[in-house]
Amino acid sequence: MKLSTTRFGAVEVEDNRIISFPRGLIGFKDLTRYCVLPHKEPIKWLHSVDDPDVAFMVSNPFEFFPDYSFKVEDFVEEYLGCYGVENVLVFVILTVTDNKLYVNLKSPIIINTSNMKGAHLVLSDDSIPVRTLVTSPVATQQSVHC
Structure with missing residues (x-):
């Protein structure tokens, strides 16, 4: 598809x-189809297929x-349909x-790569911040419990 x-x-x-994303993303419930476009690692773009103006800068947390x-x-x-971390992407x-990079850890995006179905969550854990300053990337280590 072009x-x-x-x-x-x-x-x-x-x-x-x-x-x-059958329920869309938070604030974009009517846009339900997205793709991941590469950028400068470890950053990618989650781009709407249905609206050429909507894209989110994402990364593996x-x-x-x-x-x-x-x-x-x-x-x-x-x-x-995910019952383990084998086929799960987290963004x-x-x-x-102000030229500083921040991440929203409170609302991860979960994608099951076996069926390409995703959900944008809001975690109930009040200890997880909505906005956190990013200093530098480190090696990937997954800690998602699915």
Whole structure:
């Protein structure tokens, strides 16, 4: 499929790489199809297939915070069809403010790569911050309990 983007122009994306978010992303419930576009590692873009203007800078949170950990609720496991971490991608949204990179650890994006279905969560754990300054990437170490 040829994807039209305002940031990158026309991009070719294989149909099997389209991620379905049946409930959309937080604040974008009507946009339900996305793809991951490469950028400068470890950063990627989660780009809407349906709106050429909507894209989110994302990364694997474990690149920056190896001790990051959260529990995926049972209903999310059932919704995504994920019962282990083997086929799961975790992203968090990054923002840049005053030339500083911040990450939202409170609302991870979970993707089951076996069925390309995703969900944008809001974690109930009040100890997990919404906005955290990123200093430097470190080796990946997964701590998701799914």
